[in-house]
Amino acid sequence: MGRWEPDAAGRLRDAAMALYAEQGYDGTTVAEIADRAGVTARTFFRHFTDKREVLFAGSEDLERRMVDALSAAPRAAGPMDAIAVGLLSAAELFADRRDYSRRRQAVIAATPELRGREFIKMASLVAAFTEALRLRGVEPAVASLAAETGVAVFRVAFERWIAGPDDADLADVMRGTLAALSGLTA
Amino acid sequence: MGRWEPDAAGRLRDAAMALYAEQGYDGTTVAEIADRAGVTARTFFRHFTDKREVLFAGSEDLERRMVDALSAAPRAAGPMDAIAVGLLSAAELFADRRDYSRRRQAVIAATPELRGREFIKMASLVAAFTEALRLRGVEPAVASLAAETGVAVFRVAFERWIAGPDDADLADVMRGTLAALSGLTA
DSSP states (O other), rough: OOTSSTTTHHHHHHHHHHHHHHOSSTTOHHHHHHHTSSSSSHHHHOOOOSSSTTTTTTHHHHHOOOOOOOHHOOTOOHHHHHHHHHHHHHHHHHHTTTHHHHHHHHHHOOOOHHHHHHHHHHHHHHHHHHHHHHTTOOOOHHHHHHHHHHHHHHHHHHHHHHHHHTOOOOHHHHHHHHHHHHHHTO | OOOTTTHHHHHHHHHHHHHHHHHHHHHHHHHHHHHHTTTTHHHHHHSSSSTTTTTTTTTHHHHHHHHHHHHHSSSTHHHHHHHHHHHHHHHHGTOHHHHHHHHHHHHHHHOOOHHHHHHHHHHHHHHHHHHHHTTTOOOOOHHHHHHHHHHHHHHHHHHHHHOOOOOOOOOOOOHHHHHHHHTTTT
């Protein structure tokens, strides 16, 4: 990032989100996003491969962070407890991004191409959790069930968090959702 | 279906699956599928809207069947027990389709466009289960958690069933997966 473009990535992200909300994702071009952010298209492409990735940049980092936390859970922790450690490690990243997350989710829900991309991100997270659990010695069938269930909890908790009151805490909502799951399947 | 084309839909489905496995989904045309099945392209389009829907025809029926079964579960059944009734109602439909299901899954896994379509099918099932549970008086947050978890169980059980021994029974695998979930989250 050049010294004359402080936080160009952040401004591009905000500009993209505003334009997607105003005129739809499909009707927005990279040139318009760059223009709104006050940078050139060339600068856009230094930060993002295309207008879709504006909404998904950072998801590999998020996945890696959750998997690392899961892997670092105490040896004695069972599969769902290790998953919980992984999920909770993500919560603080979102602490000051609730409004952004809510707007992002609305754009994704309205755009089939983006829903597909979001599903693939979730499937990647399931695969990564499954692999991390297997490396902890969890048998394959249990690992994939725990991973699928953990990602379901993540999704439900995230939806509840962005729909909830402004002071809701994502970690609390995740813990509540994990407890609800435990009650449901008892 | 014309009287001169007994089970044209079934033959088209088999032809499509064979061609997708041989030369890939992207490299296969409707004309080739029709040709392999011994019918015209016009007949193809009487049965399927496009080559993608050959693999997804019937999924609305499957969803409706599961939702109807869930809705007809005894009033006293809790959310996960009602979900279990829904899932198990699907098992017999697949009883003699394991080989087909396994080949279908391989084609889908290899083709991003089809993975996207499959994800959307699963999301539709989650939404339908959620709605059916809400109609039973289950509160929204619990309904969506139970629905997401139920579809996760369906997916894991289905994968285990198609990867398992030839005489595996899908209903048994589903029951085992539900029991494993209960153990995991206890």
